[in-house]
Amino acid sequence: MVFKRLLGSLGVGGPTVDTVLDPGTPLPGGSFTGQVHLQGGSTDAAIERIGWELVARVEAETDDVAHEGSVVFDRFTVSGDFRLAAGQQLTLPFQAKLPWETPITTLHGQNLGITLGVRTELVVAGARDKGDLDPLTVGALPAQQAVLEALGLLGFGFASTDLEYGRIGGTGQRLPFYQEIELTPAPQYAYAMQELEVTFLAHPGGMEVVLEADKPEGLFSSGHAALTRFDVSHRENSGRDLTAEVDGWIRQLTASLGTRTVPAQVHSGSPDGHAYEVGHQGAEDRPKGPGTAIAAGAAGLAVGVVGGMVAAEVVDEVGDFFEAASAEGSEEG
Structure with a gap:
């Protein structure tokens, strides 16, 4: 340049x-x-x-x-x-x-x-x-990339991303704006949310992952939003199944929306193709970074991110x- x-x-x-x-x-x-x-x-x-x-x-x-x-x-x-x-x-x-x-x-x-x-x-x-x-x-930082790939393995797809002026309460945000990565819901969560918004707030020791979802409006109910956050370290731990942990995050988020939980569906390319039940992480067992192998099946969120008219x-x-x-x-x- x-x-x-x-x-x-x-x-x-x-x-x-x-x-x-x-x-x-x-x-x-x-x-x-x-x-x-x-x-x-x-x-x-x-x-x-x-x-x-x-x-x-x-x-x-x-x-x-x-x-x-x-x-x-x-x-x-x-x-x-x-x-x-x-x-x-x-x-x-x-x-x-x-x-x-x-x-x-x-x-x-x-x-x-x-x-x-x-x-x-x-x-x-x-x-x-x-x-x-x-x-x-x-x-993207390795930990950011790993979280997005885990979401891709779960079936979430890229929709758009933008920068929003303002601050997210309850976080350590430092800049006057934040990035929202908007994803289309995975099939198993389409009943529970219109879209999933992901925000990364990185810092020297790791990053905060902020997830927000909007509940669809129904015939007898109005839609509302739910937000939750998790901490991820920059340290790598190849033995950790981050896809399962991220699925646990989504399940906690849908629970706060007041929707029922359905069995997880991990897309092809996950380490063993199985579904997992994972709860909210405490400080002692937070994910240590990208622990899921990068496979072709993770391309749902990483390949063809922006195409056609959008590009x-x-x-x-x-x-x-x-x-x-x-x-x-x-x-x-």
């Missing part, structure tokens, strides 16, 4: 900056690297600050009306307080760390439709210039988002 811009605030002959992110897909809580290439203009310039902003496209609801806008969720400085001579070429390597709650944008190479961007800021002699946005791709819409939305956010950055500058 490249950002190259002539500082309009300095007019013709000002310095240019070319920022290149190194290849790779960072994970939440992980680092990404790159270089800032500076080219001096026709005169010396006092570089006060070179920095980054992490920007996300977020939805917010007010009076039952949905709005979308860009939210800056982290800032950091690459360098600053030095003089760039006329015509001088300078390369500044950098390394930055993503917040643990950074949303997932891709799963097994499939775009999930979340738009994140990195915006460069250059301050020269008191003049602030916010440049264009470069798209940022973020992969085309995502591409259009990404383009619109980066154009709008870049214009916003220029206005702020």
Whole structure:
């Protein structure tokens, strides 16, 4: 990704900056690297600050009306307080760390439709210039991927994902928004819920998994929502049957919806193809991470995540988002 811009605030002959992110897909809580290439203009310039902003496209609801806008969720400085001579070429390597709650944008190479961007800021002699946005791709942590694959094995399918402005009560959420991954219910749970919403709130020691489901409206009853949360460690334990444990989470969730429990149906690709009965985990027996083997049968949630018309819409939305956010950055500058 490249950002190259002539500082309009300095007019013709000002310095240019070319920022290149190194290849790779960072994970939440992980680092990404790159270089800032500076080219001096026709005169010396006092570089006060070179920095980054992490920007996300977020939805917010007010009076039952949905709005979308860009939210800056982290800032950091690459360098600053030095003089760039006329015509001088300078390369500044950098390394930055993503917040643990950074949303997932891709799963097994499939775009999930979340738009994140990195915006460069250059301050020269008191003049602030916010440049264009470069798209940022973020992969899933092993524990996040394992939970989603377990849901795929149980028969849940990907519907959509978005970023919601606000906070989930009773959690350790730190960012001003959270990611909702919306799944179509597995056949054995279709009677109990319209959809399943999954939110990961990662932190250095593990992550909170927040599950929310809406009970369908019936002829003699109105629908309502239920929410529950579980803790998962980043540590791996290959002997753990996470698919069975996740099924236990869903059973607890459906119980809070006031619906009866039906036998679990684990899709082909689970370790032994059997169903399991698992209750709510206590602190002493929380899942230690991805314990279910990744098999072809888990592809229900991981392969073909976004396809057809949805993929085309995502591409259009990404383009619109980066154009709008870049214009916003220029206005702020």
